[in-house]
Amino acid sequence: MIEFKNVSKTFAGQQAVSHLDLHVKTGAFSVLIGTSGSGKSTTLKMINRLVEHDDGAIYFAGEDIRQLPVLELRRRMGYAIQSIGLFPHWTVAQNIATVLQLQKWSRGQRDARVDELMALLGLDVSLRDRFPHQLSGGQQQRVGVARALAADPEVLLMDEPFGALDPVTRSALQQEMVRIHRLLGRTIVLVTHDIDEALQLADHLVLMDKGKVVQQGTPLTLLTAPHNDFVREFFGRSELGVRLLSLRQVKGYLRREPVYEGEPLRAEMTLREALSAFVAQQCEILPVHDDSGQLCGSLHFRDLLRVEASGEASA
Numbered sequence: 001m002i003e004f005k006n007v008s009k010t011f012a013g014q015q016a017v018s019h020l021d022l023h024v025k026t027g028a029f030s031v032l033i034g035t036s037g038s039g040k041s042t043t044l045k046m047i048n049r050l051v052e053h054d055d056g057a058i059y060f061a062g063e064d065i066r067q068l069p070v071l072e073l074r075r076r077m078g079y080a081i082q083s084i085g086l087f088p089h090w091t092v093a094q095n096i097a098t099v100l101q102l103q104k105w106s107r108g109q110r111d112a113r114v115d116e117l118m119a120l121l122g123l124d125v126s127l128r129d130r131f132p133h134q135l136s137g138g139q140q141q142r143v144g145v146a147r148a149l150a151a152d153p154e155v156l157l158m159d160e161p162f163g164a165l166d167p168v169t170r171s172a173l174q175q176e177m178v179r180i181h182r183l184l185g186r187t188i189v190l191v192t193h194d195i196d197e198a199l200q201l202a203d204h205l206v207l208m209d210k211g212k213v214v215q216q217g218t219p220l221t222l223l224t225a226p227h228n229d230f231v232r233e234f235f236g237r238s239e240l241g242v243r244l245l246s247l248r249q250v251k252g253y254l255r256r257e258p259v260y261e262g263e264p265l266r267a268e269m270t271l272r273e274a275l276s277a278f279v280a281q282q283c284e285i286l287p288v289h290d291d292s293g294q295l296c297g298s299l300h301f302r303d304l305l306r307v308e309a310s311g312e313a314s315a
C-alpha cells in the first residue's frame, strides 16, 4: 500500500531520515516508534507530502506520490495529530464535515455521515452543535479522528494522536482505535513514543533510531527476537515480562473447568489485565466469560508464569 525505497530527508544539512526502506501493508495497523528526533514524524509527513523527501521514492498504491496531485493524495489519506487542529468557530458537526464540504457533498449526505461517524467514535449526538472549547480533550480528539475518517480515506495517518490525554482517556481511545481498525479494515500508520501504546495497537511495529529503521516486525518478534542491544534496551529488559503479557489474551490460556468465585475476567482481556485482576482480588483462579457474558472456563494465575519470552504461543 505504501512503500519507501531508499528515502532520505535532510533539514538544513542535518539528516532527519536516512536511506529508509519501509513497506506498509494494506489493512495493517503500522506503528512507528523510536527515540525522540529519530525521524518518525518526518517519515509520516512524507507520506502525504507535508514534508517532501529529498532522495529515493515513495509509492502509494503502486504510484510514485510525486506523480499524484498533492490534493488528490491528501484526499485519499486522513490525517490526525496531537494538537487536533479543530476549527474553533465551527461546531463539532461542521468540523467533522470539513472535507465533505470541500468535496461538495449535499447537506443531507453530510448530516448522515456526521451522525455515522459520531456513533462510530462514541460521541453523543448532543455534542453535535458544540464548539471545540466546549469539549473535553478526549472528545476533541475523537472529533479529530472522526474528521480524518470522514471521506473514508484509504489510509489514516496519525501523529501522536493521544499524546495530550490522561491515561484513562488515552486507554479508552486506544481501544476504540483497535475496534475501528477491525471494523473498517483501513490501513493505519501511527506515530508514538509510548511503548505500551505501540504494543497494544500495532500489528506491524517499526522501531527507528537516528533516521533509520533498526528493526520492524510484529510486536512479539521485536520483544522476543531483538536484533541488537538497542532494541532490547528500548523495550526495557526489566519490563519484558509484563509487556509480553500485554500481547497475549486470556482466551489463549483458558482451562476448561469452570469456577464460580471471583469477579469474572473476559476472554478478550490481555494477560496483563488479568494479572491486575488477580492482584486486586488476591486469588489464584478466576472465572472467564466470553463475549456474550457466558462462563467459558477459568484462568489460573500460575499459567501466567508460563508465558515465555521466546515462544509464539497463542499471541
Ligand SMILES: Nc1ncnc2c1ncn2[C@@H]1O[C@H](COP(=O)(O)OP(=O)(O)OP(=O)(O)O)[C@@H](O)[C@H]1O
Pocket (backbone or CB within 6 Å): 011, 012, 015, 016, 034, 035, 036, 037, 038, 039, 040, 041, 042, 043, 193
Ligand atoms: N521542519 C523542520 N525543520 C528543521 N528540522 C526539522 C524539521 N522537522 C524535523 N526536524 C528535525 O529532524 C529530526 C527528526 O525529527 P522528527 O520530528 O521526524 O522526529 P520524531 O522521531 O518524530 O521526534 P519526536 O518523537 O521528538 O517527535 C529532528 O532532529 C528534528 O529536529
